[in-house]
Amino acid sequence: MRSNRVKPDAITFLSVLPACSHAGMLIEGCSFSLAMKQDYGIIPNIDHYNCMIDLLGRTGRLVEAQQLILNMRVEPCVASWATLLSACRKEVNVSGAEQAAFRIMQMDPKDATPYIMLANTYSAANRMNDAQRIMMKMRAKDITAELDKVLCSNMSPKAMIGIDSMHISRESSDAAMNMFIRSMNV
Incomplete structure (x- = not known):
């Protein structure tokens, strides 16, 4: 950005920060976050903060x-805590996962997500x-996980993914992937 004399905006950083996060580039991500405020006068919003939470996690x-x-200077949202919860689950950090899950529950x-992720942790x-106790607590509160539909373009649903089944048929996933690949080769 600097070498091309391009003046980035808030949306530019919503591309750069996740790229740093997914590449594990902590120093660069922190550097861009600081430059956003100090060099370009861009006030971070919740999405920028969530990118940094993801990078740190x-x-x-x-x-x-x-x-x-x-x-942070903005009120954390469910996504902020869910991002931390996901990182805690990956690192098997039970204490952090409990704190994040309970914030989401409040x-x-x-939302079934914090119960399921905490049980997985x-x-x-x-x-x-x-794990059993937290799932029983979820059921006692009559909280259920919603089903997600995998949709491809204007096609009918190819698969239903439920938390209890935690699987998708091989044919459905192959069909969705093939359609994605074909659309990218246009």
């Missing part, structure tokens, strides 16, 4: 990610009793 900086959520009491930590 993907690079194992869970404490820093949580501190960012607690200290913000969106009918407990399972990964070989805490099966806790």
